[in-house]
Structure formats: C-alpha cells, structure tokens
Amino acid sequence: MLRIAVIGSGPAGVYAAGALVQQADVAVDVIDRLPSPFGLVRYGVAPDHPKIQSISAALAKVLETPGVRFLGNIEVGTDIQLADLHRFYDGVIFAHGASVDRRLGIPGEDLPGSTSATDFVAWYCGHPDAPQQFRLDASSVAVIGMGNVALDVARILAKSHEDLRSTDAPDHVLRALGASRVEDIHLIGRRGPAQAKFTTKELREFGEVAGVDVIVDPRELGLDEASQAAIAGDPVLKRNLDVLSEWAARPLAGHPRRVHVRFLQRPVEVLGDTEVTGLLLEGTELDAAGNATGTGLMSTLDAQMVLRSVGYRGLPVQGLPFDETTGTVPNVEGRVIRDGVVTRGEYVAGWIKRGPTGVIGTNKSDAKETVASLLDDAATLPPATERDPDAVLRLLKERGADVVTWDGWRAIQLTEARLGEAQGRARAKIADRAGLLRAAHGDEGGADDDPP
Ligand code: NAP
Numbered sequence: 376m377l378r379i380a381v382i383g384s385g386p387a388g389v390y391a392a393g394a395l396v397q398q399a400d401v402a403v404d405v406i407d408r409l410p411s412p413f414g415l416v417r418y419g420v421a422p423d424h425p426k427i428q429s430i431s432a433a434l435a436k437v438l439e440t441p442g443v444r445f446l447g448n449i450e451v452g453t454d455i456q457l458a459d460l461h462r463f464y465d466g467v468i469f470a471h472g473a474s475v476d477r478r479l480g481i482p483g484e485d486l487p488g489s490t491s492a493t494d495f496v497a498w499y500c501g502h503p504d505a506p507q508q509f510r511l512d513a514s515s516v517a518v519i520g521m522g523n524v525a526l527d528v529a530r531i532l533a534k535s536h537e538d539l540r541s542t543d544a545p546d547h548v549l550r551a552l553g554a555s556r557v558e559d560i561h562l563i564g565r566r567g568p569a570q571a572k573f574t575t576k577e578l579r580e581f582g583e584v585a586g587v588d589v590i591v592d593p594r595e596l597g598l599d600e601a602s603q604a605a606i607a608g609d610p611v612l613k614r615n616l617d618v619l620s621e622w623a624a625r626p627l628a629g630h631p632r633r634v635h636v637r638f639l640q641r642p643v644e645v646l647g648d649t650e651v652t653g654l655l656l657e658g659t660e661l662d663a664a665g666n667a668t669g670t671g672l673m674s675t676l677d678a679q680m681v682l683r684s685v686g687y688r689g690l691p692v693q694g695l696p697f698d699e700t701t702g703t704v705p706n707v708e709g710r711v712i713r714d715g716v717v718t719r720g721e722y723v724a725g726w727i728k729r730g731p732t733g734v735i736g737t738n739k740s741d742a743k744e745t746v747a748s749l750l751d752d753a754a755t756l757p758p759a760t761e762r763d764p765d766a767v768l769r770l771l772k773e774r775g776a777d778v779v780t781w782d783g784w785r786a787i788q789l790t791e792a793r794l795g796e797a798q799g800r801a802r803a804k805i806a807d808r809a810g811l812l813r814a815a816h817g818d819e820g821g822a823d824d825d826p827p
Contacts, residue, residue: 385414387725388470390742393437408450422542447779457694473687483645492684501806511555513679520684521564521571569602687731709745783815790814
C-alpha cells in the first residue's frame with residue numbers, strides 16, 4: 376500500500392486525496408496548518424454564498440473515506456519538516472494554495488486604511504490568523520481590481536446587516552459590518568470591461584443587492600477594436616458587457632449606498648499623511664497588446680479606505696523549490712522540478728502549481744493530472760522508511776503538536792452549530808485558534824457570547 380501525504384485540505388488537496396483513494400490501494404494523510412479543513416471554501420468563499428460553501432459537504436465525504444486521515448493544526452516547516460515527510464510517506468502532494476496578497480507597488484500603499492482584500496476576506500470569513508478588529512469607519516472605499524474577489528469584498532461592504540445576519544460570519548464581524556458607515560464603494564479597473572476578470576453570475580449579484588445603486592459611466596464602456604473582437608469571441612465577456620450596459624442606462628433610485636464601477640483608471644498613489652484620505656488615479660487607454668498605458672489625465676478620488684484586490688500569491692515551503700516570479704512551485708504535470716530535474720516523490724496541485732486562477736471546480740482536473748503523474752511513478756517512488764501509520768502521530772506528539780483529527784473537526788462543527796442555533800442561524804464561526812482548539816477537544820467554543 377502506498378502512503379501519501381497531501382499538504383493542504385482545500386479543494387485541490389481534497390480532490391487529490393479523493394482521486395488517489397479512488398484509483399489505488401493507498402493511505403492518505405491530509406495535513407493542514409489550520410485546525411479546520413476546506414481551505415478557501417471555509418476561509419475565502421463569502422458568507423453570503425452558501426451554495427458555494429456547501430461544496431464542503433462533498434469535500435467532507437472524501438476526508439471521511441476509509442484510508443484518508445485529516446491531521447489539522449500541523450504546519451509543515453514548523454511541526455514537521457520536509458525530510459520527516461519523506462520518512463513517513465512514499466509521496467507528498469503540496470496543495471497549500473496561494474495565501475498572501477499581491478501588492479500594487481505604489482506610494483502610500485502601507486498607510487493605515489490601505490490594506491489587502493485578502494486580509495479583509497480572511498477577517499469576514501473568521502480566519503484564525505486574521506485580525507479580530509477591522510476599522511470600518513470610512514464613508515468612501517476604493518476597491519482596486521476587477522476580479523471575483525473584488526466583487527466579493529465590495530458586495531459584503533455594500534450589503535446591510537439584515538442581509539448578512541443569517542450567514543455564518545462570526546459575531547464580531549456582523550457587529551462591525553452592521554456599524555459600518557460606508558456609503559460609496561468604488562471598484563477600480565486599470566483596463567476596460569473586456570479585460571475584467573469577474574464572472575457574470577457574480578457581477579449580476581450587485582444589481583440585486585437591496586439598498587444599493589450601481590453606477591456605471593457609459594463612456595468607460597467604450598471599446599477599442601481588440602476589445603470588440605475579444606467580446607465577439609467570448610460569450611462571458613459579452614454577458615458582462617450586457618449587464619454593465621444595463622446598469623449604465625438605469626436611473627438612480629437614491630439608495631443609501633452606491634457602488635461605482637470604474638474602468639480605465641490606474642491607481643498611482645494612495646493619498647494621506649497619517650492615514651488614507653484618497654486615491655490618485657490616472658486615466659488609461661489600451662495599447663496594441665491590451666496593456667493599460669497612462670493618458671496623463673489625473674483625478675483624485677476621496678476615500679478613507681483602500682482595499683487592493685489584485686490577486687493572491689503562493690509562499691515558499693522550506694526545502695521545496697519556488698519560483699519567486701510566479702509565486703508557484705516549478706513543475707511538469709504536477710511533478711516538482713528540482714534544480715532542473717523532474718523529481719519522483721514530490722508533487723503539487725492547485726494554486727501553488729498553476730497560480731491563483733480558475734474557480735473551485737478547476738482544481739478537480741488539476742488534481743487529477745497530478746495524481747495521474749504520481750500513480751505513473753508509483754513503482755519508482757523513494758519508499759517511506761517508517762511505514763507504521765502511527766509513527767507520524769508519535770513524532771508530532773513528541774514535538775508537542777496539538778493534532779486536530781476528523782473527530783476534532785466534527786466537535787468544532789457541533790460547537791459552531793450550537794453557537795449559531797442560539798442566534799437563529801445554522802452556525803456561527805469560531806474565529807480564533809484557541810477557541811477552535813477548545814472546541815476540537817470538546818470544550819465550549821471560543822466565540823464571544825454577545826449576539827450580533
Ligand atoms: P483575478 O481574477 O486575477 O483579478 C485580479 C484583478 O486585479 C484584475 O482585474 C487585474 O487587472 C487587477 N490587477 C492586477 N494587478 C494590478 C495592478 N497593479 N493595478 C491595478 N489592478 C491590478 O484575482 P482575484 O479576484 O483575486 O481572484 C482569484 C481567483 O479566485 C480567480 O480565478 C477568481 O475567479 C476566483 N474566485 C472565484 C470566486 C467565485 O467564483 N465566486 C470568488 C472569489 C474568487 P489586469 O487584468 O489588468 O491585470
């Protein structure tokens with residue numbers, strides 16, 4: 376029987392574990408640095424997207440399959456090293472994603488009030504490493520980027536407390552969003568509508584948010600020749616443009632909150648002395664290659680908060696090759712390339728393999744490719760020297776690691792359901808690690824008991 380470790384229990388890791396147990400006689404340990412499984416399904420999907428969150432039920436089925444173990448609260452590089460993994464497993468699949476934000480590289484980016492969408496998402500999803508407090512006293516917020524994450528953060532900011540109270544967001548998040556003073560949210564795209572990365576379903580949702588006017592300047596929907604050709608050849612882009620054009624023609628209803636969708640505006644500087652007071656923008660046009668070039672036409676946007684939502688980036692794992700330019704691990708069909716040589720025994724899947732692109736389902740085919748490579752290599756894998764399944768648990772115990780098993784995760788779920796029930800919602804997330812660990816060990820959860 377093969378013994379395989381999968382690092383990361385998000386969709387890529389769990390799909391890889393599922394593909395492995397389906398196709399081979401294999402024991403899989405899915406290791407995650409968090410006490411809870413499901414990666415961005417738990418800590419990236421917006422709380423008002425319960426249908427996408429429900430993918431966790433399918434992922435749970437895989438983690439409950441005989442032969443698969445969940446070992447949570449274990450960090451590779453801290454609790455266990457790469458060399459240890461090679462002692463206990465014939466192969467290791469790294470599927471730890473892309474956990475940090477990309478930066479803009481403009482002056483003022485680090486002023487108080489300027490932060491990453493990644494941090495804001497982690498906060499409203501109750502990630503245990505996110506700050507517990509998020510200052511929401513801005514009346515005007517600029518969200519930079521035109522991807523689905525930008526839409527998520529703008530939508531959560533735009534929604535009323537009433538719209539969010541039935542979600543699983545932690546209590547302190549609901550309270551802070553309920554007290555938010557935001558009135559204007561500006562979505563800033565450096566290119567045009569034909570280059571926007573969002574998907575139509577997610578875009579359309581804005582038009583349906585109660586109490587919000589969506590404002591689009593029809594002049595910013597003008598298309599150059601290349602953009603016209605792109606839209607003619609891509610039904611998603613065409614549908615996006617239809618939605619935006621409808622909004623551009625819609626009369627304003629005078630709602631208390633407004634989302635301004637801006638194209639062809641490049642952020643030049645985050646303004647302010649001690650905190651954010653605005654954003655300096657330069658108008659752009661597209662060159663022949665479709666890149667944004669500045670027109671020199673500058674404008675200032677009043678904003679007390681700036682959220683950059685310009686993509687995620689992977690982090691290196693000690694001992695594993697890493698390409699700083701792409702933020703991924705160099706690989707061929709999932710096999711890690713080390714010093715120019717394709718390895719046997721080390722693999723990657725998901726965002727750390729291909730970069731932060733695609734939707735959750737994209738990880739299924741991605742993981743399948745990696746697993747096919749691993750199983751093709753099965754006869755030549757460097758075999759684990761310690762094959763007793765308990766050996767890794769003994770080592771972790773010796774090192775003082777507090778492993779959260781699947782039973783521990785089920786105990787967390789029960790506590791979160793109980794916390795939610797008391798407030799008339801299906802569950803309320805516990806947002807701190809100590810609280811998660813207490814719940815995993817059968818003690819009461821760590822969420823505060825002051826209801827939103
Ligand atoms: P993304 O789709 O890659 O979008 C990043 C945006 O940032 C693009 O509009 C990009 O514009 C812009 N950008 C990059 N660098 C910039 C700069 N220096 N200045 C100004 N703008 C800049 O990334 P994402 O929104 O983080 O999403 C990551 C992945 O997760 C995507 O595949 C997304 O579909 C997925 N996701 C899906 C859902 C869902 O299905 N509901 C929800 C969330 C996330 P350019 O094109 O000009 O570079």
